[in-house]
């Protein structure tokens with residue numbers, strides 16, 4: 001497919017953040033090993049001292065030049081770049097608001113210098129929720145920022161945290177997207193010794209599904225109908241399970257959430273990336289979601305191919321390519337909408 005892609009799910013660890021991870025002695029951190037630097041971020045990697053702990057990390061994670069090289073190789077015209085997990089979740093509460101502001105200014109500067117190729121999602125100091133509305137207002141004044149990315153865990157109390165109400169209001173008032181993305185996973189005790197595969201395939205997606213379902217059940221989207229939520233990884237499992245969620249809520253005599261409409265109504269207000277890697281999953285997503293609210297994503301620079309660094313930028317990455325190929329199971333109109341038309345409209349992008 002030779003459509004001019006808009007990539008709305010693509011990450012960077014900004015240089016200031018990489019420096020911070022290199023200083024740390026606990027997860028999340030970057031460890032220098034004989035075979036190259038390794039990114040050790042997942043919660044269950046804390047006690048793993050083997051040389052295979054973490055994942056290889058090179059310049060593709062933090063150099064703008066390499067992001068642009070990936071985009072050029074894969075036909076991506078514009079990327080809406082977000083910081084990658086676990087963002088600044090681990091930073092001391094007193095230091096987090098200033099760091100968030102610095103990282104947001106760093107990303108704005110990177111995007112401003114990109115000749116229209118890059119836009120950004122900032123970060124928030126969720127450990128100090130009372131500071132976030134002001135930061136969102138500041139971000140709304142940054143011409144290249146389109147919203148924020150936040151983890152599905154919030155500050156460890158989920159996205160139905162009552163202290164997040166000002167965040168939802170400020171994002172809705174500022175017309176900013178909130179991109180909801182997993183990091184901590186769920187159910188790891190059920191799948192020991194499975195590397196990262198089960199965690200990323202199922203732990204991540206159920207983490208997102210649970211967090212968003214709770215946010216909806218506690219009335220966040222009923223109170224903030226203008227809030228623009230972008231849900232990672234094709235909505236986790238939600239487009240597939242929305243009917244079951246509706247039925248279980250409706251037929252549960254033990255709890256009344258007091259919502260005037262079923263959960264699926266609010267799920268249809270959300271935006272989704274198309275990172276599903278599979279025609280049948282995309283069929284569920286496109287049958288469920290608003291057709292104008294599904295947008296292409298790659299999850300770059302994760303799922304890096306196993307090739308030497310000096311040929312990486314010239315290599316087609318299999319995971320994003322499989323994800324793109326899955327779109328070919330859709331109609332031409334759907335492909336165009338997801339590949340770029342929806343992204344252009346949602347993020348007010350003019351193609352460079």
Ligand code: URA
Nearest residue numbers: 084085200299302303
């Ligand atoms: N692995 C991660 O840690 N994060 C992603 O976004 C994707 C894969």
Ligand code: ZN
Nearest residue numbers: 009011181299
């Ligand atoms: Zn991601």
